[in-house]
Amino acid sequence: QENIILISKSMKNDFIVPEWQSFKQEIDKIYRNCRNNTNGDVASYIPQLARYSPDFWGVSVCTVDGQRYSNGDTSVPFSLQSCSKPLTYCMVQSTDEYIERVHKYVGHEPSGRSFNEISLDYQNKPHNPMINSGAIIVSSLLKPELSLPDRFDWTTKMMSKMTGGEHLSFNNAVFLSERETADRNFALAYYMRENKCFPEGTKLHEVLDFYFQLCSIEVTCESASVIAATLANGGICPMTGEKVFNSAAVRNTLSLMHSCGMYDYSGEFAFRVGLPAKSGVSGTVLLVVPNVMGICLWSPPLDKWGNSCRGIQFCQELVNVYNFHNYDNLKHTEKKMDP
């Protein structure tokens, strides 16, 4: 039935990006510009990340109408790392029990501090779910009544709905490495337990294992662009039409990606790019253009903030061309292109 809608839209050329060919050419151009950017260093704190070639560079786009674009290394799997944070936050908000309760445990403020800093806000909560401490708390709220295997199962099923069934796998070597080099995360977790940040009954080591596992889930640029598109589309996967999240959960997730998604560059990113996004140390950027499209950018070399160098450049060039910035669509604006 969904297919009928797609075909019908196609017939009427009623897609969200009507001029798809010229849009693709524009994205091709930006893709090539960014390929020349050889700044940054591949994350090296675990060997599984260090081994990725700095040359990898992939861009995938999926619009809310299911229009697709891919260029470069878009079918190579990589781990989600911090890009799992907005996804698990959105899931927690979609469960009946925690939609209201989650913010009893975690704040919604940019911290003004490093993503792994050992500090809590004035209410003794992690500042927000996009930093490590907050994401660990969110992990502890994900179906806590289930066993660990069932929690992992449930979470990957939710993610699979977001990818519309496209590539999703688990990299056990990454998980084992993450756990082995996780001194800071253990320090954060013990510090939070001391400050009674966790819901009662939380098993600390189990939650950390779960958190590391979530970071070790693998996607490709292609499948991740569908994830971003599901967020752009208010929680409904554009490839399957399945409603994965309610729109309130997506609204909250996009709000926090907007203000806190790009590590310590978040404020400047919100100012310059003005779109919700989340980056991860694997070199990934999930970028959401609400009501229009989801984009996944992947290139391992990172800048000093931990964001993909090519990914940041792509975002910047994209909003220079298109009117995607949050405050670009003001009336009377000197027009950028509307794709």
Add this chain to the structure above:
Amino acid sequence: QENIILISKSMKNDFIVPEWQSFKQEIDKIYRNCRNNTNGDVASYIPQLARYSPDFWGVSVCTVDGQRYSNGDTSVPFSLQSCSKPLTYCMVQSTDEYIERVHKYVGHEPSGRSFNEISLDYQNKPHNPMINSGAIIVSSLLKPELSLPDRFDWTTKMMSKMTGGEHLSFNNAVFLSERETADRNFALAYYMRENKCFPEGTKLHEVLDFYFQLCSIEVTCESASVIAATLANGGICPMTGEKVFNSAAVRNTLSLMHSCGMYDYSGEFAFRVGLPAKSGVSGTVLLVVPNVMGICLWSPPLDKWGNSCRGIQFCQELVNVYNFHNYDNLKHTEKKMDP
């Protein structure tokens, strides 16, 4: 000519808020709800603010099409205080010389710290133009080639364009009091001069005087709602049709109001209300609904963050009813009202 457009729109009922009567009734209801809120304390650090009755409560709305609404104490003058910060920032961005240069002197990150904290960002700049240190820097960039009287003249003329010629005055008693109790601002200014934050040639005491004067400019709810509407309308005053700012300046201003406008409540405000706004210790909130309307809320009692208690409640109730939140207009959203 502008009037002809207004009349023509009126004929065709083509206004941005077509159902103006029912919208006004809804706002009336919220106005009354907030009047019952007797929380908070009137700012008392200068007698001129302390003397305002905690009962004052005014709401004025001005749409981008010039539709107007006012309820309560909307023609009582009060000083802009921190609400002057986004206005001067927008002015600096509108001057040829500084549109690019201003961010060499001031950042665009939420600071994660108190609005008057003595700290600078990692580049030794104030974190953003919405906190005291950043606004002092912005003051130093406003037409520095002019004499102090001419700078003040130029600034108030710009403000007058934003109000469309409606109420704008200067409260000299407030200025004198501000200057007398300004130990922290002097400390900030000396600390910044030590860190070479000011453009060369800046006269510190002159700049501080100028800054205190800008905080002491008075508006009414009515005239301030036109200011907010000018920002909502991409820099063109909806009452006069005059282009006051270019849209890039307005975009940047709204971005920073969105992330940093409500003191230490900014992150939570962005999350819950999702609109650009700026508050001041006089009990004012300037609220911008881009492309739709500007709103001025005024009620002196402040919460612990320095935001007007009734003002915050009003914003919250407004977005509960209308789809004004930045991420409310997602496709497939469970519908709130669209006015």
Add this chain to the structure above:
Amino acid sequence: QENIILISKSMKNDFIVPEWQSFKQEIDKIYRNCRNNTNGDVASYIPQLARYSPDFWGVSVCTVDGQRYSNGDTSVPFSLQSCSKPLTYCMVQSTDEYIERVHKYVGHEPSGRSFNEISLDYQNKPHNPMINSGAIIVSSLLKPELSLPDRFDWTTKMMSKMTGGEHLSFNNAVFLSERETADRNFALAYYMRENKCFPEGTKLHEVLDFYFQLCSIEVTCESASVIAATLANGGICPMTGEKVFNSAAVRNTLSLMHSCGMYDYSGEFAFRVGLPAKSGVSGTVLLVVPNVMGICLWSPPLDKWGNSCRGIQFCQELVNVYNFHNYDNLKHTEKKMDP
């Protein structure tokens, strides 16, 4: 042979405190004054500490010539807690290998921060061995080549030499409780491991166990006064004549007790009392009057800094009467008593 010396000194009345009777009367008076002090609360974070009566109050003195005084609850065992810190530091300095190396791993600065704050100095080392992080590091340096049982054995043997064979025991219930409520110490340890603070090969959980065990060693006021006297006597136990430490190790230990021994009250204590001392949450104060005597004070109720209320009062009254303050013996001083 040592006994012959003592007897001979006694014959000649050549003891360090010649007027022992009048000294004892003076101490009796101070003891009674402090008994009236009912301020403070008994530590309650583990039940084993919480159960101690707030009425316990003991004072024991042991001079460098072996003169003894005890009043009150001086034979009730209590755990050393933080009072173990200077002892293990002194031991590490007495081992051949680490006398020089220990300060590669730990600083010698007062931290200006709380005793359990998660922070390191500018060289990424714990600030000093008297705070938790520093003491954990010191534990990792104590005979690391031995097995855990042998390390514990060696350490208690050293402590036994300091007490001259007087009371020393191990409270396993305290150890188990400490380990169970040690979230902050785990956080500190993981944070330090992340920052490569530990010597290579350190097993984190083993070191923490060892550290908690050292805190759980029990003494009495009487036996602990001999420990303090061993430090006052340059490392030679006054009761047995055995040389336990070299004088350089004792010098360094006293220096750090002087500047960092009394939690966040250390600076004020150094100013007002001017003597090396170390307090613990069991309500203990080890006080050293170099070349004269060691004193152990024990009273469970603690002030807001974690120091025994009666213990602090005793120290203050003692230096009001006697010229024990580090800078009391200036020539031309308006004389206090010289015991």
Add this chain to the structure above:
Amino acid sequence: QENIILISKSMKNDFIVPEWQSFKQEIDKIYRNCRNNTNGDVASYIPQLARYSPDFWGVSVCTVDGQRYSNGDTSVPFSLQSCSKPLTYCMVQSTDEYIERVHKYVGHEPSGRSFNEISLDYQNKPHNPMINSGAIIVSSLLKPELSLPDRFDWTTKMMSKMTGGEHLSFNNAVFLSERETADRNFALAYYMRENKCFPEGTKLHEVLDFYFQLCSIEVTCESASVIAATLANGGICPMTGEKVFNSAAVRNTLSLMHSCGMYDYSGEFAFRVGLPAKSGVSGTVLLVVPNVMGICLWSPPLDKWGNSCRGIQFCQELVNVYNFHNYDNLKHTEKKMDP
């Protein structure tokens, strides 16, 4: 009469350093060792300091019995800078009114922070009188009932008593430069006034002028060694026999020099050297060996903490040879020399 005592002591060879010749030879050796140290940079924030040759190197000793030693550039005048801090603190404690009250306005804790950091302790007081904020407060307590000229007069008279009438002058160019580059001190002062740190009636700009003037008083190595000797001698100038301070004031001053005198190196200095000292950016170190001697070291090149490189080396070598460390005189110590 004092001379008669000196002559009589000399006759009996009853001086505090009986073997003066060999002591002088030892100091000569250390002097030469330190001359080879070419580390560090001359302070350059004002031209008056920047102009001093890095080759200047002077050492003067004055014992409590008036024995004198000088080597190198010991009659070149230089400004006291921060070395004025312990002197004014001692003066305030010697005035009837403030001996008790001074610590209502300033603490006695090492701050664990930089000497000019904008922070106050938990009671909203500067941490101690040896950092800028604390010294500014102390300046405000120095004879506040007098006019500024009379306050300056009184203070220099007190200093003159400490030098026994030897060289003391005022460098007006230094004063004017200090005042011109004093942004941080102005920031500190305004911040403190905001926090109500000053006694009522304090005129901020007057106090800052006074403080800069005190920093601009000049001494020579020779005259400053007498100042240090006056402190070593419990407040009585060894050259004139005049009682300048009561011993309680000197005790407190030495306590604070011991814990806070050497900027951020204070903790390590107390650990390694174990003597009260104060350094200044002119390259000066005032070193006090209580009951024995005062020493002034002067060499402009500074290390990263702001302490004279040669001065620090001298102190270290001195305590390696002599038993001057605070905890060196323990019984049973492996002997260092006792001069």
